[in-house]
Amino acid sequence: MKNDITGKLHLKYKLEAKSSSVTITEYLGNFLSYKIPEVLEGKTVTKIEKYAFHEHRELEEVMIPKGVVEIGEHSFYNCRNLHKVIMPDSIRFFGDGAFKNCEKLHTIEINNIHNQMFSLKGILAELNQEVIVTMHYDDADAVLVFPYYMHSFEENTPARIVTQVTVGSGVHYRECVYREDALYNEYDKIFSAEKSIDVTESAYKIALYRLAYPYSLSEKMRQEYYAYIYENRMKLADNLLRKEYNDMLQKLLELDVLNRDDMETVIEMARNYGLMQGLSILLQYHNEKYGIKKKTFEF
Numbered sequence: 489m490k491n492d493i494t495g496k497l498h499l500k501y502k503l504e505a506k507s508s509s510v511t512i513t514e515y516l517g518n519f520l521s522y523k524i525p526e527v528l529e530g531k532t533v534t535k536i537e538k539y540a541f542h543e544h545r546e547l548e549e550v551m552i553p554k555g556v557v558e559i560g561e562h563s564f565y566n567c568r569n570l571h572k573v574i575m576p577d578s579i580r581f582f583g584d585g586a587f588k589n590c591e592k593l594h595t596i597e598i599n600n601i602h603n604q605m606f607s608l609k610g611i612l613a614e615l616n617q618e619v620i621v622t623m624h625y626d627d628a629d630a631v632l633v634f635p636y637y638m639h640s641f642e643e644n645t646p647a648r649i650v651t652q653v654t655v656g657s658g659v660h661y662r663e664c665v666y667r668e669d670a671l672y673n674e675y676d677k678i679f680s681a682e683k684s685i686d687v688t689e690s691a692y693k694i695a696l697y698r699l700a701y702p703y704s705l706s707e708k709m710r711q712e713y714y715a716y717i718y719e720n721r722m723k724l725a726d727n728l729l730r731k732e733y734n735d736m737l738q739k740l741l742e743l744d745v746l747n748r749d750d751m752e753t754v755i756e757m758a759r760n761y762g763l764m765q766g767l768s769i770l771l772q773y774h775n776e777k778y779g780i781k782k783k784t785f786e787f
């Protein structure tokens with residue numbers, strides 16, 4: 489077992505004697521964001537030991553390096569403020585409860601995808617909350633939204649039967665992720681059948697991100713997503729403004745679903761809400777598309 493001699497890495501780790509690999513055994517830092525080193529003492533970090541990062545409730549973002557193939561049991565257990573994980577596609581083993589009780593984890597990025605999706609499949613199995621996943625392929629990026637779901641149980645006492653009931657379509661979306669890749673056609677088909685059972689926010693995020701990042705998106709589904717966004721454009725713009733989802737507001741504008749009258753209505757919404765950043769985005773888009781409206785004066 490080795491401690492970090494420099495005091496800069498804030499880690500305990502062990503060098504595997506018969507290989508060129510390193511195992512992270514304990515994280516000692518207290519940072520909001522932490523990047524796990526890729527190499528220690530000339531050896532590649534390949535494993536995060538069980539409980540290595542557990543109970544670090546200050547941790548909000550962690551970056552796992554390429555080369556890591558195993559994340560041990562409960563390694564990030566009870567990191568209750570962790571909201572973003574960046575990881576490679578090299579991970580082959582997820583221990584039970586690796587991200588248990590990480591209830592704020594809503595953002596995942598996976599780098600260097602080469603027909604390997606076990607890392608995503610493993611982490612999604614731990615999370616039932618809504619998760620937005622960005623996947624960096626060699627030729628393009630894809631962004632998929634996996635909605636919330638919950639299992640509950642209903643008891644029929646006279647018949648002595650307990651039935652499991654699933655709320656939300658999140659389970660079905662997660663089933664579209666295989667070890668090799670996500671099945672994009674299957675993912676998109678779910679929207680047609682189950683958009684009505686999801687909360688509006690999840691449905692519009694799915695549609696908006698698939699249009700903004702149309703990786704493996706068929707023309708048929710592009711039209712369906714676009715029609716959904718267009719039909720709900722004013723409700724969506726209002727929601728994005730109030731929740732200050734400004735990146736998504738920009739994506740909505742880029743789809744060109746708001747006409748001039750719509751834009752002026754949404755700009756007035758932003759003024760009434762006092763949301764200056766959202767207002768700035770809207771005004772810039774309006775001015776670029778329609779020009780700055782000049783005032784006229786009568787004498």
